Amino acid sequence: MSEEVKQCSCCEEEASEEELLARLDEVIEEYQGKPGALIPVLQYAQGIYGYLPEVALKRVALGLHKPYSEVAGVVGFYSYFSTVPRGKNLIRVCLGTACYVRGGKQVLDAIKSRLGIDVGETTEDRLFSLEIARCFGACGLAPAMSIGDEVFKRVRPARVPEILSRYNEVDAEKEGVVNVAG
């Protein structure tokens, strides 16, 4: 199931509103009546939409027979969930204790100034969104950051432009491949 969802979120073709809701309904149906269903269903929903729009949250509340206030409360509690659309690549800079002492803050500042966005924002070209994380369990590699599923270790502020541009290139390459295949 999780693989399927990953495909969805990376899918190049835009799915219609109905298709997205149909996918969400499948997930809700699978989890209906099961204890502890809310968080996994929200994770899948975010996978399907890339973020958690109101229409999806209301669907989840209705489908799982949960109050909308509770669904919103859970979404607001976990920084993993986002109710605003994110860029194609989500940057998460760790500011957990180890990363913080080893310069995570400077890495964050470097990214902010390079991209011209603040935490919680998305670049105009919708390529990057920036968030802070509280430890992803890579303390030995501090300071750490991630872009999408890729984790970067012992990041120095000076390396930031290179990391970001590399990501740009990967992206361009991928599109190239798609073009060739098409």
Place this chain on the structure above:
Amino acid sequence: MPTLTIDDIKVEVPEGTSVLQAARQAGVKIPTLCYLEDVQAIGACRVCLVEVEGAKTLIASCTQPATEGMVVKTNTGKVRSGRRTVVELLLSEHEGDCKVCSRSADCELRTLAEDLGIGELQYTGEKTKRLVDQSTPALVRDTGKCISCRRCVTVCNEVQNVGALFAQGRGFATLIGPAFAQDLSDAVCVQCGQCAAVCPVGAITERNQIDEVWDALEDPTKTVIVQTAPAIRAALGECFQYPPGTLVTGKMVAALRRMGFDAVFDTDFTADLTIMEEGTELLGRLKKALVDGESVALPQFSSCSPGWINYMEHFNPDMLANLSTCKSPQQMFGAVAKTYYAKKIGVEPEDMVVVSVMPCTAKKFEAARPEMNDSGVQDVDIVLTTRELGAMITQAGIDFRALPDEEMDAPLGISTGAADIFANTGGVMEAALRTAWAIVTDSAPFPFPNLHVEPIAGLEGVKTASVKVTGAKGDWAFLEGAELKVAVAHGLGNAQKVIDQIRNGEAEYHFVEVMTCPGGCIGGGGQPRFTTNEVRRKRIEAIYKEDEGRELRQSHENPAVCALYEEYLGAPCGELSHDLLHTHYYEHERV
């Protein structure tokens, strides 16, 4: 049965008892804040800290189970200082001015600060974000005053099954409220005000309409009349230091007269009228189903409680046909006052102001519903809670305890004991059964002693009874031998249980009474604080006493109601009744 020692007192308690409950059993007082007996024990506020021998830290006694041999100290320097710090930190976040807060007289946080001997505040810093939500006719929320105790969240979700409120966000930024800082009017809230009833501070209160009433009373062009719900007389005394369960009907009437109302009437009058209409409606449905073979929605649900109506419209819209079409007694009163009574005294409906005193916040919402204008203008103009009336009497400088007992005015102040018991769970059903029985059997003796239907009395969440009809006469002969099955639920969570039973075919009833608030209206969201089960029982006892002290105890015996039908309405459920006393409901979204 573990035995433990609390402050050198040995106490034996049942398995599963918390240290807090054990201490109460031993007569040791531990201060609490977020704790709500029988409803919430979550250790959120940390005020109930105690020292337990062998434990490294202070422990919240409300969540700590009592165990064999446990040694607890509740009054040590460490405990006193711990509790004080906790309350000081709460005070440091709390936004609001105690001097002018509506809760200054009964604020639990302020009382705690005093009890713990907090003189000066040593912590200053960021305050809780203040959002004031005045979007609904019934309730006002002020997040700045909220201390995140979660009592309202638990009551709204677990007792009422509504879920309008939840903790939003995280850490210091946590705000208790609807999703995404929505206004309450945009959330699914039934306006029952149970949140306001349990809030320890001034974070959720009723919308204060006292000044609107003073303005009306001072307007010489207006005839201002007042109706008081049956539950007020058993609770208003608490605003003037009478113990819960003191009946103050006569003093209440005297106070209202001194405040300047042109007539002091009783919602009891239209409670009797409701029984005539709702009882006739039920018998009509039964006749359609059993004799005419028509498809008709059964069971019939009572419709007096506006929070319950809101709940049905949002959560069970497919069963709206089961709701009695009768307006609540408050709204019947408004419609009758501005037509029948206005004509009687030669006043135009637009020159009459109808004020209600209700134990309820949802009644403010109900009065403002756009369809409640069958007199041509808004039928009920202003709704006060019991608490607001108490405050008004104080503002007027009336020495309530010194007042004489006075009588309600005629004709809309005349009522029977059946109307009194509308105040408590089981009462509407009992009143309906008294009259339905008399109609069907042509006044054969009621099959329960002293007119009380014992199986549906008391604070059990869902109560049921069945009545076998014997001696049915005339039009109602078809009911002979039939078993009339009824259910009574109070608290919307319990009501939903009954609905689920009906939906799943697990139970079959003919008539179901639902009151939104635990205990019924005597436990309403607008009643004096604080309503515990013990207080509920005392208020209910008082109401039964009021009923039993009456000469007339069955609604159809009310001479003023009989006159209303003869002079004006015609027959129950007739054409004019339909126009003035009945209503319709709307489907709404659940989310």
